Amino acid sequence: MIPSDTNADITLLLEGTYPFVRGGVSSWVHQLIEGLPEFSFTLVYLGARPPAHAEMRYVLPPNVRRLLCHYLMDGTGFAKPKACAGNHAYFANSEKLHEWFRHPAGEPRQEWLDQVLLQKGQKEGAGTTDFFHSEAAWAQIGASYTRHCPEASFNAYFWSVRNMHAPLLKLAGIARAIPPSAIFHTVTTGYAGLLGAMLKQLTGRPLILTEHGIYTKERKIDLQSLFLRERQGWFDQPPEAGMEYHEQLWSRMFEGIGRLVYAAADPIITLYEQNRQRQIRDGADAARTNIIPNGVDVERYAPLRARRPQRIPPILGLIGRIVPIKDIKTFIRAIGVLATSLPEAEGWLIGPEEEDPEYVGECRELVRSLQLEGRIRFLGFQKVEDVLPKLGLLALTSISEAFPLVIGESHASGLPVLATDVGACRDLIEGKEAADRALGCAGEVVPIADHDALARAAHALLTDPVRWRCAQRAGIERVERYYRQSQVIDSYREIYRRTGGL
Amino acid sequence: MIRPLSLCVAALAVDAWIFWQLAEGIFPERNAWLFPLARGAACLLFSLSLPGLLPPRFCPPPQAFRLFACACAFFIPVFGMTGLLVCVIPALHSRRLPAGAAGWRRVQPPGLPLRPARVRPSGAIAGADNLAGVLRDAGDPARRAEALIATLALEGRHAAPLLRLALKDPADDVRLLAYILLNRKEQLIVERIGTRMKQLHGATRDLAFALHKALAHDYWELACIAASAGSATAAFRLSAREHAQSGLLLHPCDIDLQLLCGRIDLRDMRFDAAGDAFASAHRAGLAVDKTAPFLAEIAFFRRCYSDVKKHLARTATGGRPSLNRISAYWRAKERVGNDPVRH
Numbered sequence: 015m016i017p018s019d020t021n022a023d024i025t026l027l028l029e030g031t032y033p034f035v036r037g038g039v040s041s042w043v044h045q046l047i048e049g050l051p052e053f054s055f056t057l058v059y060l061g062a063r064p065p066a067h068a069e070m071r072y073v074l075p076p077n078v079r080r081l082l083c084h085y086l087m088d089g090t091g092f093a094k095p096k097a098c099a100g101n102h103a104y105f106a107n108s109e110k111l112h113e114w115f116r117h118p119a120g121e122p123r124q125e126w127l128d129q130v131l132l133q134k135g136q137k138e139g140a141g142t143t144d145f146f147h148s149e150a151a152w153a154q155i156g157a158s159y160t161r162h163c164p165e166a167s168f169n170a171y172f173w174s175v176r177n178m179h180a181p182l183l184k185l186a187g188i189a190r191a192i193p194p195s196a197i198f199h200t201v202t203t204g205y206a207g208l209l210g211a212m213l214k215q216l217t218g219r220p221l222i223l224t225e226h227g228i229y230t231k232e233r234k235i236d237l238q239s240l241f242l243r244e245r246q247g248w249f250d251q252p253p254e255a256g257m258e259y260h261e262q263l264w265s266r267m268f269e270g271i272g273r274l275v276y277a278a279a280d281p282i283i284t285l286y287e288q289n290r291q292r293q294i295r296d297g298a299d300a301a302r303t304n305i306i307p308n309g310v311d312v313e314r315y316a317p318l319r320a321r322r323p324q325r326i327p328p329i330l331g332l333i334g335r336i337v338p339i340k341d342i343k344t345f346i347r348a349i350g351v352l353a354t355s356l357p358e359a360e361g362w363l364i365g366p367e368e369e370d371p372e373y374v375g376e377c378r379e380l381v382r383s384l385q386l387e388g389r390i391r392f393l394g395f396q397k398v399e400d401v402l403p404k405l406g407l408l409a410l411t412s413i414s415e416a417f418p419l420v421i422g423e424s425h426a427s428g429l430p431v432l433a434t435d436v437g438a439c440r441d442l443i444e445g446k447e448a449a450d451r452a453l454g455c456a457g458e459v460v461p462i463a464d465h466d467a468l469a470r471a472a473h474a475l476l477t478d479p480v481r482w483r484c485a486q487r488a489g490i491e492r493v494e495r496y497y498r499q500s501q502v503i504d505s506y507r508e509i510y511r512r513t514g515g516l
Numbered sequence: 517m518i519r520p521l522s523l524c525v526a527a528l529a530v531d532a533w534i535f536w537q538l539a540e541g542i543f544p545e546r547n548a549w550l551f552p553l554a555r556g557a558a559c560l561l562f563s564l565s566l567p568g569l570l571p572p573r574f575c576p577p578p579q580a581f582r583l584f585a586c587a588c589a590f591f592i593p594v595f596g597m598t599g600l601l602v603c604v605i606p607a608l609h610s611r612r613l614p615a616g617a618a619g620w621r622r623v624q625p626p627g628l629p630l631r632p633a634r635v636r637p638s639g640a641i642a643g644a645d646n647l648a649g650v651l652r653d654a655g656d657p658a659r660r661a662e663a664l665i666a667t668l669a670l671e672g673r674h675a676a677p678l679l680r681l682a683l684k685d686p687a688d689d690v691r692l693l694a695y696i697l698l699n700r701k702e703q704l705i706v707e708r709i710g711t712r713m714k715q716l717h718g719a720t721r722d723l724a725f726a727l728h729k730a731l732a733h734d735y736w737e738l739a740c741i742a743a744s745a746g747s748a749t750a751a752f753r754l755s756a757r758e759h760a761q762s763g764l765l766l767h768p769c770d771i772d773l774q775l776l777c778g779r780i781d782l783r784d785m786r787f788d789a790a791g792d793a794f795a796s797a798h799r800a801g802l803a804v805d806k807t808a809p810f811l812a813e814i815a816f817f818r819r820c821y822s823d824v825k826k827h828l829a830r831t832a833t834g835g836r837p838s839l840n841r842i843s844a845y846w847r848a849k850e851r852v853g854n855d856p857v858r859h
Contacts, residue, residue, distance in 0.1 A: 231688065231689055234689065235688075235689060235692050235693070238693060238696075239692075239696050242696060242697070242700060338695065338696060338699060339692060341695065343699070347747075347748050350747075350748075351747050376703060376706075379706070379710075383706075413683075413688075413691050413692050413695045414688040414691065414692055436688070436691075461684070462683050462684065462691065463680075463683050463695065465747070465748065466747055
């Protein structure tokens with residue numbers, strides 16, 4: 015923790031990202047703080063468990079006053095449980111809140127948040143003790159089980175309910191410990207967003223939500239993938255919804271939290287139109303939604319254009335984490351195909367490999383089986399500025415993306431891009447409105463999981479210097495005109511001033 | 517209800533009789549083999565009849581239930597059957613459902629697909645057709661995701677086209693799920709191939725043949741389900757052909773490998789080689805109706821349309837709706853006397 019005597023203007027609520035994890039969201043947070051030196055920030059980092067060696071991946075800018083780290087799955091530290099009847103009024107309200115999660119109609123009532131989530135009017139920790147050890151809690155869990163899923167395993171249901179509620183109950187204590195500030199700004203729904211909703215309820219100060227990816231969607235995908243990975247057996251026929259009831263509970267909990275956060279936040283910001291539509295479908299009020307696309311520090315990347323060699327290097331780079339969502343295997347296969355027509359072609363995989371070692375292993379095995387060891391290089395994390403001038407094309411084979419910052423950075427450094435038709439990639443490569451489209455294509459959009467199409471597009475651009483230069487020029491003009499970081503910073507400056515009176 | 521009950525009681529009586537015989541030492545030592553045989557038959561009868569006694573909400577029961585019943589009956593002599601019959605079944609019948617759930621229960625109209633996870637390989641093709649409809653037309657991404665989960669019950673070659681279709685879905689969740697499922701199928705085969713390749717080194721002649729045959733089928737399956745069609749599948753077919761030919765060098769008359777070679781050649785548009793492979797398979801004893809659809813395909817590509825009809829007439833089309841449709845189309849054209857290619 016960085017100590018400070020004064021309160022900050024803005025408290026940023028971060029879940030599993032900045033400053034300990036690298037990635038698109040973390041870079042965005044860092045740029046935002048650096049771009050607004052006139053405001054001071056408190057950072058609240060929420061993690062699962064304290065890591066053995068918490069290493070900061072970014073140097074905190076001087077306008078960061080505090081960094082508070084909280085770990086939601088860290089031991090609850092109960093005293094020896096004693097038999098107690100429990101607070102029946104608390105559980106009655108809790109039941110109403112759960113019912114609203116199941117059938118959301120209108121806004122959630124203030125007293126539910128006050129009494130259930132923030133446990134107002136109760137002794138510190140009493141709600142937690144009640145939930146884990148009281149007869150009233152047992153009665154509510156039993157009744158809920160009998161009503162909603164009597165055919166499911168009670169054991170799995172009971173422990174899922176307990177595990178789901180433990181971090182939520184802990185958040186109430188965290189909310190009370192966070193120093194006041196003019197604005198609370200969360201970068202996801204989920205636990206950080208819920209903390210923001212609690213803080214708004216406690217302090218009356220505004221809550222801003224900026225969602226890059228849609229949290230509930232990503233958690234659901236995570237849960238489902240985990241479930242399918244575990245269900246490989248002959249006897250394990252998956253149920254119709256793809257998950258067991260207690261696993262669906264987790265997914266529904268994040269959806270419910272999402273709705274609570276959407277109800278509390280104003281404005282609700284995202285990066286592009288498709289995500290805004292998804293937020294509205296998930297319960298956000300359309301009138302409060304806004305789009306602020308990502309921006310690039312053009313001045314930082316512009317000097318890289320001069321460092322580019324005269325001849326276009328036959329090297330495709332994929333900058334991103336080595337995880338299934340990036341479909342690294344299609345990139346590897348595409349290099350194999352490209353090498354048949356362009357023998358000097360190479361593929362560089364630039365990004366951290368720690369997140370999914372199993373998938374990294376599969377990718378390395380694929381490289382071996384296609385005998386591409388001499389062509390594919392796993393470079394791990396690298397400074398983008400060092401790598402971009404050495405590449406001939408940036409490739410992004412993702413199955414899902416929001417608004418990949420790396421495409422903007424690539425444009426700014428004068429590197430054409432090949433990307434799949436996901437998220438805002440088409441807008442970034444081909445342009446959004448008529449004037450933007452008139453600038454031309456800054457690369458090519460290719461179908462998902464089609465290595466032949468990717469190889470064809472790469473070959474066409476790498477072997478046609480005139481077309482390559484046109485794409486380069488279009489990318490530079492597009493990013494300089496529409497996606498400057500200063501535009502993003504100005505938008506947030508205006509929002510902070512308007513909503514927080516700063 | 518009466519019939520399954522009487523069958524279960526009969527099985528229990530047989531089991532009890534066998535053990536009584538054993539306990540009394542009456543069982544003839546000379547016919548000792550009858551003991552496991554009779555027990556096995558009794559357990560099988562019991563496990564097949566017991567699901568008929570389950571309450572309606574458990575119907576149809578999961579396959580694992582039959583296995584569980586069989587295991588209980590076999591490994592816990594007499595008491596296993598008695599316990600299931602006297603304790604478990606009555607307990608399931610007497611289990612109280614929550615108020616409102618008993619008797620008439622108001623339910624929402626079922627979503628599509630109606631019961632996706634129950635689609636079993638026996639109905640694979642029809643199931644795949646239904647799921648393709650859901651994937652194409654269902655407006656709710658959750659329904660499309662459910663259809664994808666249901667593909668887990670299909671064979672890889674039926675599931676793969678559906679998963680590839682879902683890779684183009686407008687919803688991220690559906691695309692990602694399709695990718696995970698496709699990748700999961702591929703990875704299982706790749707791991708299998710890895711294990712077999714290791715076993716191939718230093719294998720005896722018979723084992724080497726079995727491994728080449730299995731590898732040929734693995735690569736063929738990989739070519740059929742590969743996440744991205746195109747040049748990668750050509751490489752998989754090449755490997756499949758290499759292993760099939762290695763297998764045929766060891767056992768030149770293997771019908772299965774000859775048929776597989778023909779199918780690979782046909783996919784690669786090597787019609788002469790495919791025709792030769794199918795002819796070899798016939799000579800080795802393969803029934804004509806097994807190759808007729810492929811010969812019809814060759815005839816079609818060679819524009820010998822009269823041969824297409826001739827070969828299709830010899831196909832055994834039961835249970836293959838898509839082939840039935842094609843045969844019906846060609847028969848209809850024959851009746852009106854038109855050249856189908858012009859339409």
